[in-house]
Amino acid sequence: MKVLFIGGTGLISEAVSKLTVAKGHELVLLNRGARSSFVPEGARVLVGDIRDVNAVSQLLKDEEFDVVVDWIAFTPDHAQNDLKLFAGKTKQYIYISSASAYQKPLQHYLVTEETPLENPFWQYSRDKIACEQLLMEAYQTNGFPVTIVRPSYTYGDTMIPASLNSWQYPWSLVDRMRQGKKIIVHGDGASLWTMTHNSDFAKGFVGLLGHPDAIGEAFHITSDEVLTWDQIYKAIGAAAGVEPNLVHMSSDFLCARNPELVGGLFGDKAVSAVFDNSKIKRFVPEFKANVPFAEGIKRTVEYFEAHPERCQTDEAWNAAMDAMIEAFEAGIRS
Template identity: 55%
Template sequence: MRALFIGGTGTISAAITRQMLTQGWELYLLNRGNRNDSLPEGAHILQADIRDEEAVARLVENLQFDVVADFIAFEPVQLERDYRLFRGRTKQFIFISSASAYQKPLSDYRIDEGTPLANPYWLYSRNKIACEDFLMKLYREEGFPVTIVRPSHTYDERSIPLGVHGKGTWQVAKRMLEHKPVIIHGDGTSLWTMTHNSDFARGFIGLMGNLHAIGEAVQITSDESLTWNQIYEAIAAALGVPLKAVHVSSEFLDACSTEDFRGGLIGDKANSVVFNNAKLKRLVPGFAATVRFDQGIRQTIDHVLAHPELQKEDPEFDAWCDLVIQALDNAVKAVRG
């Protein structure tokens, strides 16, 4: 079986790449080559910028694929390009959408593939919805063999998954290590799902070349539900420090920040979500997410602590956290008189 990944080195795709190379796939990676040195040997590298359509067309001119997957498409115009490049050249085209595209606010916290797609809070999610609409129209009208995959919050060993953070996530861990308070949105009791990228990869590979997945949208997540308080407690425990949490409403955080907290929080992480993965398990018999979050986050913390290059500080976010926490303290004092 021959596959082409556009990207192939990100949080999600790197894990899929690693697993596929142990399973006998003939794998091609189309990317700019910036992170390929971190991948195991065995993949065929097609080095190019996907935005250079003419150059890519020359690279794939004599190639046919069982699967083409685009991990870095975010807008319909990018999929229009993919369609021109790979129409008639692949038996399956997989688009990586996002579970953030699901209805916000939710009418039911239990989510499956039938949950409506509508997110007025986040342009990223609306663009993903538009991408899905474009591809499904091609499937209905021309038989273009599309499969849509919807990940939720997927993490790897290189970055600590969090709710409220700045340009990266290390600064929150640094605050914990310095015994400083960290911000949790809301009261920390809303439910969330964290999926380890190795679990995601198994589900994804099970959909590749799967004739039952053509024309379908499938979410891939863990079945484990955690509150944000539990998530931050697990991170603190992995760091070996007590958690000093300050709970702040998502609306207040959005109003106080220049970051896109409106989309990322109000349009996503502030909502309780519990995913029903029955469809995935029907399409991929035997699939199960096996990495419990408290176990996976220990692997992530150990890796980040062992690699100083991943510990990128964000002093602006650090100062912003202090300002928000001080503002809450001042408000309490003002109300109490």
């Protein structure tokens, strides 16, 4: 197949791009060319900005694709622009949504694709829901060939995943652990979560490319391994060669001190996330997640250590962690 990825070099998509080429598909990446080191050999890059619809329309006017995947559509305006660009021009359009769109709080601990979409805590998730609704309406009304994929927390070589870490400088968490500083864990550390390695996600995703029965369907693709947050932080520490000094704080306290955390905690990580993957396994029988978190995070730490330019720390984030710890401990003493 000839496949277009809008993006294709990000944390999740770079692993999918690599596997797509390995499976023999012709892959074209449309992006701004800022992460060329993550373009797999054999892929072709069209440099452009998907937000400039007229320019992209001209860029793609002589191209035809069996599948189009948009990795970077976040708002209904983005989805509407994709409808303008690709309606009637592809056999399948895959929209990357988010598992954070699922109901918060959950009525049942086990998440299936039929779990309602409702997130009153996070605008990011509500925008993803609105995109899904827009695209599914286009499918139901005009036959637009949409497939929806909802990743949960997916990591790879370039991401050290945690509920609290610096997004720009993720090595900050490992550095803090190695210095013996206190590490904040939301809640009591016993709630359940699912971490998925991007190479595992890729296997399920690539199996959906060109799958005729996937049109009009939604899927999440995650590991079946379920961990507590304490186990996650201890696995990161073990990969870094240390025992982390964990401090548990309620999500209420953390969000009161830093309202920017509301979406990521109440709208996502403070709620247990256990996924039923039977649907993706039914559509893609070869899909199986084989990378346990302890192994995957060890690879990640080794990757960072092999790329010292990535081992930068975020002093503003460190200061924010110290301030919350100080306030928390002062409250306990009083």
